Amino acid sequence: MATTTDRSTRTRVGDGVSAAAPARTDPTKIRSPRTFNIVAGIVLGVFAFLWLIPSFWAIKTSLVSNETASLGADAILRSTDPTLASYATLLQSGQIWNWYLASFVTSAGTVVLTVLFASMAAYALSRLRFRGRKLVFVLILAGIMIPAQVLIVPIFQLLDSFSLLNTYWAVIFPQVPAVIAVFIFKQFFDGLPKELDEAARIDGAGVWRTLWSVIMPLSRPVIAAVSILTFVTVWNNLILPLFVLSNPDLMTIPVGLATVQGSYGQRFADIQASAVLGALPLVILYLLFQRRIVEGVAGTGLKG
Template sequence: MAILAHSDDVQPLTAAQAQRYADTADRRTRLFNRCCTAVLIAFALLWLVPLAWALDTALKPNGETINPTWLIENPTLASFRTLLAEGDILDWYAASFIISTLSAAGTVITASLAAYALSRMRFRYRWLAFWFILLGIMIPRQVLIVPQFQELDSVNLLNTYWAVILPSIPIAIAVVVFKQFFDGIPKDLDEAARIDGAGFFHIYRQVVLPLARPALSAVAIFSFVWTWNDLLWPLLALSNPEVMTIPAGLATVQGTYGIRYADTMASAILGALPLVLVFLLFQRRIVEGIAGTGLKG
């Protein structure tokens, strides 16, 4: 304890005094921390209100939604039933699911192959290839809508799933994330496999990919969620209701339910459901992915 008192005219603390100080500080800190928790819980509950209110409304009959209470007099699933029976929503689910899955798979496969070459192979112009891909991070998707539209129109791919899948596969940042991760995997492992006569593809498939599972799942989840949630491009590329994705579909029906508020909220809940599931299943991975790379849609 005496070491802490570095100034000569200060009496060194006795063990008992130090203990007392520490106890007071501890108590103060604990009280402060408890206050913090209370405040944050209040905010968190506030944050959940819109979702709870949407669910509450969706479970009321349409006629009851003008009642200003949380209490539901006649709880019903009628709105959900109507939507599933009449609506295009099942088509939209299928479209969103196929499009997002295929583009997530496409991104993971092509980006990890490219990153493997950039991380493990020696070739001329490697730096050029890397900078060329880095350049892509600077280009926001949104500025490409006009030329992309004309391009896909000229090959008659508009109003097909491919119009959304193909442009969402080449995500430059995915290559960077994979390369960083691969660079962190010790090269001795591939050396050993090389000595055993394994080729590049074999090492990529059997050695590197299994070790890169955290990066693979992070990129897959992000690519899936981004593609699923994208609105601007599907709105343009898919104008036929039969091939629309959920966000594009919901954006176009906005208003068509008129004052059927319960139906509108039921459609919002149905649209949210798959992502709530993804979130609950992969919460940790998503949060780690953002914290590690600052990926933002």
């Protein structure tokens, strides 16, 4: 005859319920997310602090007079009389407005063309089947390993042969073939269901109609992310505009800041004020669209 303990642990076939004790949850699996969040918060806090130090110093220096700034760090930190004289000097000179215009035109033009061509290339690599597709993708990714500085002389010679030097196109065209943009678009397209293409094909849509009417409307997060990342990259580019532009009216923000640093000499407050004004549009842009950037980059990890 079975004992009471045996009966309590026996499976009751009629009820289909097992009397066995439930498995215990590993306490380390509960604490691990909290530990990770704490460590991640500390690391991010350290990086944020290191990033804010030069930003604080630039703003602090720009709010003192050039005479105070020339006295050194102690005089800058002890200064309790902030002034906007450096900002007023830069804004009244009119140069920075030309820099803003040139940077905006080149950045916006590059964004439009990059999104257009990168999305088409990514769609072909993600959805179309043709011979050598994987090899083409590998060759495109290999472009990441080529430093941009190595291509400056060939790009300069090519632009000169087409008489494009000292034009906005000289800054826009070389930056349109963005490998990282193709990669981000392809990863996002890989995460979209293939049934979307099949449904569009059944309705009679071709490749172009499927891309522009079905895929692109669903790709707004990644379009926003690529647009913002491209805009920031072009806005901060110094080497290319420095080589292909010699007209002062066409100078972009980085080139203009370089000329300011060379011509202002010991006017450290004016130099820091110009740096703050040059970075201000990017800070505003990121604060307005930071959620779009996170959504777009995170969406590249989806798999269908």
